[in-house]
Amino acid sequence: MDKLLVTPSGPLQGTVVISGAKNAALPLLMASLLADSPCHFDNVPHLRDINTSLALLSQLGVVAERLPDDVVMLDPRQVNSLVAPYELVRTMRASILVLGPLLSKYGEATVSLPGGCAIGARPVNLHLDGLMQMGATIDVDGGYVRAKVDGRLKGATIFMDMVSVGATENLMMAATLADGDTVLENAAREPEIVDLANCLNRMGANIRGAGTDTIRIQGVKSLQGCRYRVLPDRIETGTFLVAAAATGGSVRCESAAPETLDAVLSKLRQAGAEITVGDDWVALDMKGKRPSSVNIKTSPHPGFPTDMQAQFVALNAVADGTGVVTENIFENRFMHVPELQRMGAEIDLEANSAVCNGITQLRGAQVMATDLRASACLVIAGLVASGETLIDRIYHLDRGYEKIEHKFNQLGARIQRISA
Ligand SMILES: CC(=O)N[C@H]1[C@@H](OP(=O)(O)OP(=O)(O)OC[C@H]2O[C@@H](n3ccc(=O)[nH]c3=O)[C@H](O)[C@@H]2O)O[C@H](CO)[C@@H](O)[C@@H]1O
Ligand SMILES: C=C(OP(=O)(O)O)C(=O)O
Secondary structure: OOOEEEEOOOOOOEEEEEEHHHHHHHHHHHHHHHHHOEEEEEOOOOOOOHHHHHHHHHHHHHHHEEOOOOOEEEEEOOOOOOOEEEEHOOOOHHHHHHHHHHHHHHEEEEEOOOOOOOOEEOOOHHHHHHHOOOOOOEEEEOEEEEEEEOOOOOOEEEEEOOOOOOHHHHHHHHOOOEEOOOEOOOOOOOOOHHHHHHHHHHHEEEEEOOOOOEEEEOOOOOOOEEEEOOOOOOHHHHHHHHHHHHHHEEEEEEEEOOHOOHHHHHHHOOOEEEEOOOOEEEEEEEOOOEOOOOOOOOOOOOOEEHHHHHHHHHHOOEOEEEEEEEEOOOOOOOOOHHHHHHOOEEEEEEEEEEEOOOOOOOOEEEOOOOOOHHHHHHHHHHEEEOEEEEOOOOHHHHHOOHHHHHHHHHHEEEEEEEOO
């Protein structure tokens, strides 16, 4: 199992090129199942989750090719299996996103239940309830969801009683080929939802309202493949900006989408950073200062993203003052806190809040990555610690950050991958 050895480096300085967003690319790849001809996606990041998605789509019979320049070609014309097996689904929860497209196009799908994961139970009841409201029969048996519909799914008005990114995506994809109109109420408003809707519309779908809490989809008879460029990764961008702020550095992120980062940029300004933005870049300059602590409450977009929570806990660990970070989306997303405590951080966990009294310097230690963003938090902590930090179980990191040590090292960090 690979590990990362992080050696303190001083303020990060320079320019980093942001990759396509994992959370936009995954549903886009799955959406190719709906098309009657090949799709080409540009700006697809090189990540473990993308490889898993390509393996899953190949297993279903999609011809999947990685081409040069971050392009992926998917030809769905010979789908010959409607089963997403446990072996693949268990390594990536987003596999559940094949359910809506397969059911909608082929009238049938069997998908392993993704099960819980480190950050929470993460049920899929909203996905299943919505599909049942569209006329599907669903049995959950032996750890598999078996879904069927006679003929086509039927358009329906579906109110989701929690805001769910994945359920909104699954139901939006299912509704594109349904008979009649679907209205998704209390829909998620994340930029990745808008990206998916834009791509589906380019494929011939009729979707309005993506980016608001009410999405209207008029079912169409068929969809065609298209060429589509994946949105830049706002969480990767935010991670580099927080690392720059924690180290007192100055970093410019290129090929980014600053308009997707309002809540994060606002907190970085509160922490004392000078932020400048252009159409496709964002720069942060801390001017060598120590950051000030910030209070954060995670919530669905346009609120503060849960996927940036752990990185800000690392920032607060070395900031001036006391910061309270409250996690409202996932019930178990503070596993980075005990690891930061091993590095000397003064953090108390009180219900769903981490109360952090910032200290001037953490101490390097051996720590364990427990999930994707917790791993990023530990990298940031390692950059501002005295001595070396050895981070174990970084396969989590490889799920969602492309060439992470390479990109950090371009900014002056000293991070070494130790392969087992
Ligand atoms: C691949 C991808 O895009 N992953 C993102 C997506 O995950 P994902 O789509 O899995 O997250 P959801 O938005 O669905 O989850 C939000 C909350 O709703 C709950 N819930 C969800 C579905 C359901 O059927 N029932 C239910 O109770 C979840 O347990 C969680 O507490 O959005 C999360 C919240 O922004 C991000 O952290 C993940 O990075
Ligand atoms: C939780 C995350 O991803 P996933 O939903 O793929 O587990 C994440 O990207 O932080």
